[in-house]
Amino acid sequence: METTSDEPAVLAAGIVKSFGDVHAVRGIDLRVERGEVFAILGPNGAGKTTTLEILEGYQRADAGSVRVLGLDPGSQRPALKPRIGIVLQATGVDNYLTVAESIAMYSGYYPHPRPVDEVIELVGLTAKRNARVVRLSGGQQRRLDVAIALAGDPELLFLDEPTTGFDPSARQEAWEVVRGLSALGKTVLLTTHYMDEAQNLADRVAVVVGGRIVAEGTPSTLGGRDALHPTVRFELPAGVATPEWLGPVTRTDGHVDLVPDDLVVTLHRLTAWALETGVPMERLEIRRPSLEDVYLSLVGDPGPDVRTDGSAR
Numbered sequence: 001m002e003t004t005s006d007e008p009a010v011l012a013a014g015i016v017k018s019f020g021d022v023h024a025v026r027g028i029d030l031r032v033e034r035g036e037v038f039a040i041l042g043p044n045g046a047g048k049t050t051t052l053e054i055l056e057g058y059q060r061a062d063a064g065s066v067r068v069l070g071l072d073p074g075s076q077r078p079a080l081k082p083r084i085g086i087v088l089q090a091t092g093v094d095n096y097l098t099v100a101e102s103i104a105m106y107s108g109y110y111p112h113p114r115p116v117d118e119v120i121e122l123v124g125l126t127a128k129r130n131a132r133v134v135r136l137s138g139g140q141q142r143r144l145d146v147a148i149a150l151a152g153d154p155e156l157l158f159l160d161e162p163t164t165g166f167d168p169s170a171r172q173e174a175w176e177v178v179r180g181l182s183a184l185g186k187t188v189l190l191t192t193h194y195m196d197e198a199q200n201l202a203d204r205v206a207v208v209v210g211g212r213i214v215a216e217g218t219p220s221t222l223g224g225r226d227a228l229h230p231t232v233r234f235e236l237p238a239g240v241a242t243p244e245w246l247g248p249v250t251r252t253d254g255h256v257d258l259v260p261d262d263l264v265v266t267l268h269r270l271t272a273w274a275l276e277t278g279v280p281m282e283r284l285e286i287r288r289p290s291l292e293d294v295y296l297s298l299v300g301d302p303g304p305d306v307r308t309d310g311s312a313r
């Protein structure tokens, strides 16, 4: 297959898009390397779908520059289309076709399609090859959506909220499909409002709120998470004071919380103190801020109003 250049899969700078008085995207920069799984994580209305549609060439940005696989999706859409696969937030596949027929129909649009049965196997629908779409479960239908996006053997896949509304087992299955795409060397750009989905699937995550990226990084570094100190928590009987050398602590409902500078040294001295004095130190634990804590702290602040006229939404 022809490769246009060694440019990144996606390179966007300063993209802006408004619908009337709604500022959906307010200056987004993105760089997605080839072979990466990249997640745009954000709440409803953050501008995720609009961003994706601009990258796909469905919408034109009001401002900014966009290159996808080295091409301009606005003016070079015909050249780009056979090289990308798209899974929309909601799809309309003909319910009365079978799985194999649906995929074959889409394969027909592409110059170098991947063989239909190979695609079916990739998304784990072999047992449902001849089942009508109407008979598939929600999770199986979503896998069919991915299969259709794969029919043309694209280099880059856009997945808009691939598991929204799924039960836990269907989500796991969909995650396996995404991991399979990544193992094939495909670049995947997905959107999600599930923090754990981004954490489980993505090499890198951009958190988008109100049309802007408010944090970007790997799931472990996002929002400075690796730099945040863990909290030590334990319970002490009422009336028992913590040792003075421990410094400031917070006591609520029998819990003692502290944020030590040196976790190992503090834990060592603390447990030695408990053993020497015989004070029962119950439920000792170390709490590290989760990606969810970080995400909620980022999303919890709704940021500036998204309307140009300043009215409340």
Ligand SMILES: Nc1ncnc2c1ncn2[C@@H]1O[C@H](COP(=O)(O)OP(=O)(O)O)[C@@H](O)[C@H]1O
Pocket: 019, 022, 023, 024, 042, 043, 044, 045, 046, 047, 048, 049, 050, 051
């Ligand atoms: N075609 C449209 N016309 C008017 N407003 C739109 C249109 N598409 C999106 N919006 C608005 O733009 C904002 C971002 O929408 P969207 O990109 O769909 O967000 P997300 O996918 O993160 O939920 C929302 O306020 C939405 O209502």
Ligand SMILES: [Mg+2]
Pocket: 048, 049, 050, 089, 160, 161
């Ligand atoms: Mg959306």
